Amino acid sequence: MTGAIADRNLSGLARANVELLLGEEDLAQAATWPDDMKSDPADFWQKQASPWHYVTVREGDAYMSADAPPEGDAMTGLARFTATLRDLAASMDDKRLALRFIVHIIGDLHQPLHAGVGNDRGGNDVKLSWFGRPTNLHSVWDSAMIEQRSLSYSELADWLSRAITPREIIAWDDRDPKTWIRESIALRKTIYPTDTNLSWDYAYQHRLALDDRLKHAGIRIAAYLNWIFENPQDQNRGEARSAHKPARRK
Template sequence: MKNLKRIVVIIALAYMPFTAAAWGVLGHRIVGDIAESYINAKTRLAIKQILGTESIAMTANWADFIKSDTSYNYLSNWHYVNLPENLSKSDVFSFLSNQPSANIYNKTNEMIAVLKNPKSTMIQKKLALRMIIHLVGDLHQPMHTARKDDLGGNKIQLLWFGEKSNLHRVWDEGLIDFQQLSYTEYTKAINHTTPQQVLNWQKADLKDCVYESYTICNKIYTTGIKNDDKLSYKYNFDWIGTVNEQLLKGGVRLAGILNSIYK
């Protein structure tokens, strides 16, 4: 009977409105795999003490997979921050500083603090590490800094190469999956940085990262995408460079955050 109830819950969750996942399985693994190449030996050892043999890439989707367990529902609004349109940089920073409800910015900071706290338990550390790995990836998906009224583009229904989708899902999965690469192949294809790029990207704090994604999000909206639009090759051509750069920045910055925690 318990197994039957569990199956029913999983099926129900599968058909719930798509509102919080980002990058999809492949995208999160790409971010995690890229991060693996920029963490130092001390960080690698600290992560191994928490995750064991599980790699950053493979733990990157835990925060989405755990949605099948209703006891973790409290994590759902950690994955994004809804921002009104046309805010200045100072407006965005002010919004983030004065937003008390759980969101991707304040919860990422909170999880960083948990890992830095020597009194945190191993259970607390494992949750914090898994969430940081996932949320930094989410933070670089521009539609996770989008509008509340359309659920971050989820309500904008369209066709992606003839298949029913929505604007959020196109950015989560459609553009990445269209490249037809495994996550390790994708990493090899885009993980080419200069030392100066790494230095500059890792200088950005979380507020900078939010604003950067928000700026891209505004550009996505200004293209005038609306319900029933048909997206395919042209949309891929126009935006895949942005997707790849955000994946790469996400991985580099994730490594920078982890290195700073364990310095």
Template sequence: MGEFIILKRTCLYFFVFFLVYSSVYGPRVEAWSKEGHAMTCKIAQNLLEPEAAHAVQMLLPDYVNGDLSALCVWPDQVRHWYTYRWTSPLHFIDTPDKACNFKYERDCYDTHGGKDMCVAGAIQNFTNQLSHYRHGTSDRRHNMTEALLFLAHFMGDIHQPMHVGFTSDEGGNTINLRWFRHKSNLHHVWDREIILTAAADYYGKDTSLLQQDIEGNFTDGIWTDDLSSWRDCDNMFTCVNKYAAESINIACKWGYKGVESGNTLSDDYFDSRLSLVMKRIAQGGVRLAMILNRIFGDGQQQEDLMAAT
């Protein structure tokens, strides 16, 4: 599998430019909303073992004070910059309409036929780049900070069901509808509408309280018995295929089901889908932590994880 090449730059210039750009141009098209990505990364960081937590802190710029979630939305911000335009197809997977399954060789390519150019390929490649962390920066193609941010972000993307959606509607982006009283589209409903509606209705618009509930569900709640299976991973290729397959299955059974352009989605749709959104955020965070703990932890665990990539 080919590796993506990351341009080398100084961290100071890179992150200062990012902050200026973000403040001027504002948010772009996102996967999980900034809230969803932040919760995924906070859940992951709370589960890091000491060695992995130290490595993550060392890779992050000083101004975020070791908070990975502060930069988890960065790949969405830069995907339309000329330098990073090549990363745009890495945020999603287009699958054949109504096939309701994912096949890596069939589905993981860009519009030019480039292999591995989808979110499943991206996770493998950036995991592989981070696996060189112990060897310093001898391979100058690899910017470890960027690799960390891309990996963290794409682990959120692959768990958002509509990011493994149908080709013809661009994962629900062209299915225009109303979410309660305002205009939206099916993709955006799963990206952000369900999260923000839950935060407003049940948590006083405080997503940190929503995050606490999500964490409580797997630490001492309804998903506790599932936690070990979420972390199960023989090698990255097998794992990303599983994550993508889970998402397209949910998209078919719950995302697209009963939805047509022009519909108004409200309480029935929200109530029946909220737990799925919460669970996918939880799984993304738990699995991101699992990957980072293996990359930055015991050498044998890292070797096992990278087998077959």
């Protein structure tokens, strides 16, 4: 849904670049691809890419660079793939991988349990029941509350997109991932239930917050991609220009 909302808010230049990289694949498809690839047995997916889906903030309400573990996290992954997508010398395959991960990571950072405190694996260890079915808190926020509406992702994305006002698009145009994380942490503190048997009451209580995060994520994916494609940066050429810059006369 976040990818589908983003698709509607791309600039013309960004849309052309996305189509150049993905062909007929849209951002909704690209958004889920890094999760789809988690079953690939290759070391890249099982070891290197695994930490790029979340951040851990053990103390305070804001992400600090010191929070990133040696293996990396969603913030380091976002920085890596942003650099790749902005590098004019990067290959099409590398840019395609980067684009898919950027769309996915931005969506993940708007899910409150992807900004975890580090003691329950982002709510995966919080066991509960959802309408009588055993599950966990992370799964409830990842999918169960969305699927409970019995709408396709495109139907709900259309509904949410039509509810976004021009003023909100302007107000939400914040490309700083630390802002997204602060918002997710604030929401995360409010969603742990006291009763582990969840159903209509919990869904009603948190539906507006869930919709809000989906809408924010979609708008920010688009804003982030619009910025990237409007401001490409060939790092190799930049270094070459610096190396051949004539010395100033004294």
